[in-house]
Amino acid sequence: MRPPRRSGVGPADGLTRLPEEPLAPEVFALLDHLAEEIAAEYLRLLTPEPEGSAGPDRTREMEVER
Amino acid sequence: MRVVTEWTLAQVSRLLREPQHRLIYLCEKGAVVPDLGDARGRGSSRLFSERNILEFALALRLRKLELPVTVVAAVVRVLRRFADAVRESDPSFNIVTSLRGPDEVDLRILVKDGEQLFFLLAAGSKAPRLFGPLDFTRFGARRPPPVPRRIPELTLRTPGEGLGGPEGSREARIEVSVTEVAKGLRMGR
Numbered sequence: 001m002r003p004p005r006r007s008g009v010g011p012a013d014g015l016t017r018l019p020e021e022p023l024a025p026e027v028f029a030l031l032d033h034l035a036e037e038i039a040a041e042y043l044r045l046l047t048p049e050p051e052g053s054a055g056p057d058r059t060r061e062m063e064v065e066r
Numbered sequence: 067m068r069v070v071t072e073w074t075l076a077q078v079s080r081l082l083r084e085p086q087h088r089l090i091y092l093c094e095k096g097a098v099v100p101d102l103g104d105a106r107g108r109g110s111s112r113l114f115s116e117r118n119i120l121e122f123a124l125a126l127r128l129r130k131l132e133l134p135v136t137v138v139a140a141v142v143r144v145l146r147r148f149a150d151a152v153r154e155s156d157p158s159f160n161i162v163t164s165l166r167g168p169d170e171v172d173l174r175i176l177v178k179d180g181e182q183l184f185f186l187l188a189a190g191s192k193a194p195r196l197f198g199p200l201d202f203t204r205f206g207a208r209r210p211p212p213v214p215r216r217i218p219e220l221t222l223r224t225p226g227e228g229l230g231g232p233e234g235s236r237e238a239r240i241e242v243s244v245t246e247v248a249k250g251l252r253m254g255r
Contacts, residue, residue, distance in 0.1 A: 022096055023139050027205050031140055035147030038173075038185055038197050042148070043155055045189035046169060 072102055073114040081119065081252065084126055092125050097139040099146075116162045116253065117149065124247050128175070131240055136205045137183065141175055144185065145244065165248035176233045177202075177240035184233045196232050 023031075079086045092098045093112060101115035114122075124145070125138045149161040165171060169189065176184040176198075184198030228236035 021136060023136060023143070023205055027140065028143070030200065031143045032147045034185070034197055034200065035144040036151045038144070038187055039148045039151035039155075041187055041195050041197075042152055042171065042189075045171070045187065045192055 071115070073116075073119065075112050075114070078114055078119060078122060082122055082126065084122075088126065088129075089122060092122065092129075092135070092138070095135045095139060097125050097135055097142050098122055116160075117146075119251060119253070120162050120165075120244075120248050121145065123251055124242070124244060127242055127247055131242070133177065133240070134202075137177075137202045140183065140200070140202065140205055162248055162251070165245045166251070171245065173244040175240075175242045175244065176231065176235075178231075178233045178235040179238050182233070186232065194232070198233070 073081070075086055075089060078089055082089075089098075093100065093104075098114075098118055098121045100112040101118050102113035104112055121142045125142060128138045128141060129135070145161065149159065152159045152161075165173065172186075172188040172194070174186040176186055176196075178184060178199065181201060181203050182199035183202050184196055184200075186194055186196050188194035228234060229239050231239050231241070233239070
């Protein structure tokens, strides 16, 4: 007798099948936060640096040199 | 060429050369949310924006790499929120035209060892930035991850052991360029 078919158990080779279920609501906040960080970086990358600016990293180096 | 702002399911299907049922599946799983009208019973139809076309193209590419639809939905959600957040600062921002444009913005999706999701952003000669990781084995409603107060940010790592990618994959990696997917779209009808 064949065992009852169960959905979502995984393939016969025993490898874990990743979820095909909807995203958990808790994940939305995580994703949105990540997206906002990427957006902030995107805006920063596309904003031309003012002429003569050494940038924040260089400023830190200069402070260390002093 | 005529400027198109609204697409039916059949038109998207023809444009992307994909059967409609595959597109409907992505909608029903919440991976792609029609911007201009969702199906609500008989007689209603879904209407899609240019942004939706990019989302479909990307989602289909990720599905062909056998990533689960949960991960695809997560990637699309990040892109949507990304575009909305940029538009709050720049109301003229359009993710499709921006990625297809001359700004040389390179946005990529990386999957590390089949378990973790990263985004990589680079522009011109500036150093790329890596965002993540997100453990997507726990994206599903039955196994939600705890929400950290702050997502760990990683700066680009020097390629070292493993496959040499910035995300540190050891045995397997998937890399998809959202920019190239956008540039590959043929929007004319």
